[in-house]
Amino acid sequence: MPTRTFSFGLWTLMNAGADPFGAPTRAPLDALHAISGLAAHSVGAFELHAEDLIPSGSSGAERDRMIREARARMADTGIVCDACGSSLFTEPVFKDGALVSNEARVRSLALARYKDAIDVGHLLGAPLFNIWGGRDGSEVEASRSPIEALKRLRDAFNNLADYIARQGYAMRLSIEPKPNEPRGDLYISTVGHALGFIATLEHPDRVGVVPELAHAAMAGLNPAHEVAHALYAGKLFGLHLNAQRPLRFDQDLRFGGAGLKDSFFVVKLLEDENWPLPRTFDAHPYRTTDEQGVWSFVQGCIRAYEVLADKVAQFNADAEVRTLLAEIREWDHTAETGSVSPHRGFAYERLDHLVFEILTGTRVH
Amino acid sequence: MPTRTFSFGLWTLMNAGADPFGAPTRAPLDALHAISGLAAHSVGAFELHAEDLIPSGSSGAERDRMIREARARMADTGIVCDACGSSLFTEPVFKDGALVSNEARVRSLALARYKDAIDVGHLLGAPLFNIWGGRDGSEVEASRSPIEALKRLRDAFNNLADYIARQGYAMRLSIEPKPNEPRGDLYISTVGHALGFIATLEHPDRVGVVPELAHAAMAGLNPAHEVAHALYAGKLFGLHLNAQRPLRFDQDLRFGGAGLKDSFFVVKLLEDENWPLPRTFDAHPYRTTDEQGVWSFVQGCIRAYEVLADKVAQFNADAEVRTLLAEIREWDHTAETGSVSPHRGFAYERLDHLVFEILTGTRVH
Amino acid sequence: MPTRTFSFGLWTLMNAGADPFGAPTRAPLDALHAISGLAAHSVGAFELHAEDLIPSGSSGAERDRMIREARARMADTGIVCDACGSSLFTEPVFKDGALVSNEARVRSLALARYKDAIDVGHLLGAPLFNIWGGRDGSEVEASRSPIEALKRLRDAFNNLADYIARQGYAMRLSIEPKPNEPRGDLYISTVGHALGFIATLEHPDRVGVVPELAHAAMAGLNPAHEVAHALYAGKLFGLHLNAQRPLRFDQDLRFGGAGLKDSFFVVKLLEDENWPLPRTFDAHPYRTTDEQGVWSFVQGCIRAYEVLADKVAQFNADAEVRTLLAEIREWDHTAETGSVSPHRGFAYERLDHLVFEILTGTRVH
Amino acid sequence: MPTRTFSFGLWTLMNAGADPFGAPTRAPLDALHAISGLAAHSVGAFELHAEDLIPSGSSGAERDRMIREARARMADTGIVCDACGSSLFTEPVFKDGALVSNEARVRSLALARYKDAIDVGHLLGAPLFNIWGGRDGSEVEASRSPIEALKRLRDAFNNLADYIARQGYAMRLSIEPKPNEPRGDLYISTVGHALGFIATLEHPDRVGVVPELAHAAMAGLNPAHEVAHALYAGKLFGLHLNAQRPLRFDQDLRFGGAGLKDSFFVVKLLEDENWPLPRTFDAHPYRTTDEQGVWSFVQGCIRAYEVLADKVAQFNADAEVRTLLAEIREWDHTAETGSVSPHRGFAYERLDHLVFEILTGTRVH
Secondary structure, eight states, X not given: OOXXXXXXXXXXXXXXXXXXXXXXXXXXXXXXXXXXXXXXXXXXEEEEEHHHHSOTTOOHHHHHHHHHHHHHHHHHHOOEEEEEEOOGGGXXXXXTOSTTOSSHHHHHHHHHHHHHHHHHHHXXXXXXXXXXXXXXXXXXXXXXXXXXXXXXXXXXXXXXXXXXXXXXXXXXXXXXXXXXXXXSEESSXXXXXXXXXXXXXXXXXXXXXXXXXXXXXXTTOOXXXXXXXXXXXXXXXXXXXXXXXXXXXXXXXXXXXXXXXXXXXXXXXXXXXXXXXXXXXOOOOOTTOOHHHHHHHHHHHHHHHHHHHHHHHHHXXXXXXXXXXXXXXXXXXXXXXXXXXXXXXXXXXXXXXXXXXXXXTOXXX | OOOOOEEEEHHHHHOOOOBTTBOOOSOOOOHHHHHHHHHHTTOOEEEEEHHHHSOTTOOHHHHHHHHHHHHHHHHHHOOEEEEEEOOGGGSGGGTTOSTTOSSHHHHXXXXXXXXXXXXXXXXXXXXXXXXXXXXXXXXXXXXXXXXXXXXXXXXXXXXXXHHHHHHTOSOEEEEOOOSSSSSSEESSOSHHXXXXXXXXXXXXXXXXXXXXXXXXXXXXXXXXXXXXHHHHTTOBOOOEEXXXXXXXXXXXXXXXXXXXHHXXXXXXXXXHTTOOSOEEEOXXXXXXXXXXXXXXXXXXXXXXXXXXXXXHHHHHHOHHHHHHHHXXXXXXXXXXXXXXXXXXXXXXXXXXXXXXXXXXXXXXX | OOOOOEEEEHXXXXXXXXXXXXXXXXXXXXXXHHHXXXXXXXXXXXXXXXXXXXXXXXXXXXXXXXXXXXXXXXXXXXXXXXXXXXXXXXXXXXXXXXXXXXXXXXXXXXXXXXHHHHHHHHHTTXXXXXXXXXXXXXXXXXXXXXXXXXXXXXXXXXXHHHHHHHHTOSOEEEEOOOSSSSSSEESSOSHHHHHHHHTTSSOGGGEEEOOBHHHHHHTTOOHHHHHHHHHHTTOBOOOEEOBOOSSSSOXXXXXXXXXXXXXXXXXXXXXXXXXXXXXXXXXXXXXXXXXXXXXXXXXXXXXXXXXXXXXXXXXXXXXXXXXXXXXXXXXXXXXSOSOOOTTOOOTHHHHHHHHHHHHHTOOOX | OOOOOEEEEHHHHHOOOOBTTBOOOSOOOOHHHHHHHHHHTTOOEEEEEHHHHSOTTOOHHHHHHHHHHHHHHHHHHOOEEEEEEOXXXXXXXXXXXXXXXXXXXXXXXXXXXXXXXXXXXXXTTOXXXXXXXXXXXXXXXXXXXXXXXXXXXXXXXXXXXXXXXXXXXXXXXXXXXXXXXXXXXXXXXXXXXXXXXHTTSSOGGGEXXXXXXXXXXXXXXXXXXXHHHHHHTTOBOOOEEXXXXXXXXXXXXXXXXXXXXXXXXXXXXXXXXXOOXXXXXXXXXXXXXXXXXXXXXXXHHHHHHHHHHHHHHHHHHOHHHHHHHHHHHHHHHSOSOSOOOTTOOOTHHHHHHHHHHHHTTXXXX
């Protein structure tokens, strides 16, 4: 089996169990413990919001110390940082948008903060800076033209891509789309919208997409199709794995915790395409989970991926599956001219049932 | 393993592949062939709309002949009829409702037609008459008070229950709820609404519910909870098994084709509670499926149920699962007084992951 | 125009703008200021969680003082308390359920706490105790049988109804259903499920339902039908008015802020049925709203109701609407026998368009 | 008021009221009657599927005659054709996809058929050929790689754009996205996905998007944001106006029949941006509507647009709205440097309430 790198967002472990209707239920891990703990669980990489490590408002000296400590921890354990971002979305000043705010000063502040976070990412060796613009949306449509919002986002992404290039950082930029929550509607709602938007930038090649499975499910879309659009466009710069019941609040469940078949087809795309980047988990433990349970959560995510990757190999090797797929390919190889029958039957009932048997480990040979 | 009876709606096999945007793609089976074919695939029971067997507008003589032939086929093969209904919903005269129509004459006609279908069910030995009132809803809220609609439904169900009792038929009555489609909103939208409605009838004991998994998913509800409400209330008179991506058009996919984990927990309830009635499939083959593929579809449904029932047994026998569940039960047996800790951790991450491993057949011992 | 009583949940005004991804953005009002402020805005009633007034952990003396002060404020301003509840759902100890917890001691504690809150409600003159069991659900289906959960809820509601009766309080009990959030799935998910559940209690007459419009929209159901089911069953003990884009996170928008047509038909039911109870708003100001804006929010809710109630009167008085509805009624008065035509056309396009014109205030006479 | 051109799809009038659960309820109009009828109702343009006019399988002579007759009807009445497409999606041969079929011969046939339809569009003077690939999706993920599907779509759109260019037709090409139905998932699911896909074509400038409001609502997205993405990208080549309750089966309701506020903001974008193209309605009359009611439906769509366009003008002229928007603009004009306050309040509660008052025609001056 290939060696894959797994990664977790530090915030996933630092999550203290609060939700919109409830107070925290466990002590939050600090970032350094999270890094060490991941390494101890054979996780090869981590992603972070700069503020996970360096709380907003820290002095320059504190910042430098925290980065030093994180780098030491990374050197000691061999874990690397595969992506950095910023949690501007938590802060009241950005409550009506960071990059799309109606206030020029707030937009400037957001750019400055993102640049600070880009610097942090650079210092930690992150090859990717990923932006989920959690406040870049609206509930009050009259307050801002969505066209104006897209122009502001365009200017901001051009600016940040330019900053990275001018600094000479070996870092790409990405957008993580989400349809809604915490804002009524976010402007970059799906992978498609991110890809369409990126095509309007000055240097589209510098910017990619980080789909999140739960966000795709929140939009009711097929997560494998979201990933496929990004792969097809050469834009899959990262991926956030988790689980979610469709079309409800953002659940960020443990990978494997819901949407088993959809997850299988996402893993199938990644494995079939030999996608080379870390498999990053962006879920959070249940609110009922205690500090110890956080590591059970970590193990569950990884194990679920490995199980599904094994299933992909089984599917690809299964004799009956191969026969059915060869038959499909044969239709495609016959001469393009000639009549076609409206009554051709497709063995898709059987093919899909074989997915069921392979997924459930009940394939009888 | 226990012997279970499986059942299919005849209409599921007679489906010719038409959809709102496309013409039929396969020749429809006739009802008698469907009955024989099911028996040949070891299916012990069938459900039907009276019109599946006796097209609307048939003469009395035709009706009697069709019933005779069906009974002969049943006697020959040993298959039984476990439920009957009516497909009034297809006919233009009921386009604005059958039991809730704004026209008294249409309501009378609907009652008469349902009674005819009840008679057919009786003659076929069906222990249940199940009503899915596919037109009993609205798109134009102003056209009918929903309170008036509920009163009309109440009068109709009282009338039909009374008819069955007066005829001395050994038959119960049931409601199959659905949130929408083909009407904008149907008045009896979920199992909950059916149960609440039944409580307002003259003889609530005579009427139960037939949940359909796809309908529950269309409402975004947890299908196992829908079934649990019916079981808790002693009202699970039948069950339609199939699959569906949540919150979209009615897909009626092959059981096992989607919602694997939800399906597992539905099967777990049925098996744990020793629910004694047939497991009925109300799905339809893909539009891409031909006549032969219909039987692949039938086999897939049955096999999926058997696989999931095996998984339930495995789950219940798994040592680690048993330990975790015993721990949960123990909390419940300690004295009811005494202090509780807000910091108690629950091993639910692990428990839910064990479900993943058992579902995927990857449990390592 | 009839004089209507409006009411707000105190918590709606005390909301400080935090959300799952963001910190508070405004100073919270305290309960007494909220009461006075409502009275100053001509609001006749308020609803509260006991903890809004008496923080969890307060001493008996503090409790008594707070109640005295609230009663004084009520006496001074003439505002009344129309319903009380409890916010157990915020507290970590109830993280895996209050009335359905797997721990007998937690369930006992929840009952005790609800009884304390019932006492508070009684002392404030509340005629209703309303329970939204925000933690009484699950994400980990394996952790608890949903049938067992329903039995625990049944025992608890019987216990609380009994307590109220034994105390001789002039108070009814109600359930506020919600499909999900903060738990993955809540056991009492819709008005229908609440009604079905109530029918299984010892004294069904003592318990009713408080639908919330946003919760109905979260389930993708027609809010007017939710209210209609409760009215039809004689169980509309209260109502929470707000707004919500369907099938996403709980938005609790200002009444009138979304779902205009659905809101109109809800108001139409209430006004047409002369529903006598306060119109209670359970929404919260946007996170972008400051302390002053909270009162703009209050005014917006009230004005939206009044506007829609006026529209109902206009609709009921409109000559063309009356003609169309009279035509519908006539179909119903013709003899029940006689043939019906499958080709009868219904003027529903026009009727629904008239709703559009009345709603938009553009009816041309 | 500006003169706007309205347009209807011919198929919207030719719809006979069938649905997945019910037979046709009215005689279908033929295409020529539909054209004349639209002209008689002051509709300036129509859109069609080539097959609406020329049934699949017609001879060349029949084709030519039908085109001659349609052109005569257009010349007589002054109505123009603003877009053409093809209803391949109805035909069994394309049941598993037209442009994405697994059979090379079926893809070739689809291209040939689209070219025939492009020729028809050219002969009718249509400036746009719009493709809704209703079968270009899947239920059985294993049957086709979604990446392969996108490559097939890319090749096909390149081929068709090339054909149009080589023929020298003054015609643009467009994609109409839809998330699902009739297939489980369609590959081009939203405006975003269409825009991202178009960026991968050989000549992206030749291809645009035709959003449909109902399709946006089926994906749970904000329809105004869908339209804004297309306008921002310079790709709004057409627009299908209708209405839909979110996240359920495709309802195609009369414009104005649902989603009033969303529709207002769509109209606002079109009017504020002076979008120059016809406002096309792609809805269908209720199944309960008879032949006469079809024209009531037509009038309702047009009237709803005109009402909402008037509302836009009112909103833009409203003194309080102007003051609030000027205040917002002022924040943006202050120097970009300088501190910002996390506690700034936004008058969005009031602004959104003003939308409510303007929408309901209850603005008090």
